[in-house]
Amino acid sequence: MNNHIRSLRAERGWSQAELADMLDVSRQSVNAIETGRYDPSLPLAFAIARLFGQPIESIFTPDPETP
Numbered sequence: 001m002n003n004h005i006r007s008l009r010a011e012r013g014w015s016q017a018e019l020a021d022m023l024d025v026s027r028q029s030v031n032a033i034e035t036g037r038y039d040p041s042l043p044l045a046f047a048i049a050r051l052f053g054q055p056i057e058s059i060f061t062p063d064p065e066t067p
Helices: 005-012 016-023 027-034 042-052
Strands: none
Touching: 005 016, 005 027, 016 027, 016 042
8 A cells, every 4th residue: 555644744844753652653653654564554544644634545545556
């Protein structure tokens, strides 16, 4: 799954650690999600979307090869 979390976070001037604190996850989890090494759980994806005030579909998009 692709995502735009890094750019959304940068627009707000938040560090990975600050975003992690707001989401109650580790900084390593934020890094893994941003780099595509980890797909967040559905509740975490919704929490991310709420935090950025955007629809979940505008933040997360499926990989092109995924049906």
